[in-house]
Amino acid sequence: MEDNERSIVVLRYRDGHALRCTLLEEFEPSDRVIVAETADGETIKVDVDALKAVFFLKDPLRREYEIQTGQPTVPPAGGAPSRVEFNDGEVIHGRMASYRVDDNGFFLYPAALDSNNERIFVVARALRTLSIEG
DSSP, X not given: OOGGGOOEEEEEETTSXXXXXXXXXXXXXXXXXXXXXXXXXXXXXXXXXXXXXXEEEOOHHHHHHHHXXXXXXXXXXXXXXXXXXXTTSOEEEEEEOOOOTTSSEEEEEESOTTOSEEEEXXXXXGEEEXXXXX
């Protein structure tokens, strides 16, 4: 992963705290560990099981443009319209492209145009319910 391609993410832990950081390695749903760099330059390795979700943030200019125009800058993700409810009660609607039970979770693409998130990696162990809508 090159510097200009590094994803800015928010790691949301199952205990409720969050950490904004930059991924240092590509992340796949089958990965057990996330390698990232904190704002103060510290490299961390986080066990996926400690997380609720990984929020991949949109570029702020992209988000502002989408809000102003009411149109996405990239085509909406394919997949099934889904409703995710986490163990803590938070609910997010989006599109889920695929999910394999062998993986630690799946990517959800938020339905709300004004979302700060390009995509969300939902950790399966942090789910209360997953519903396919429509």
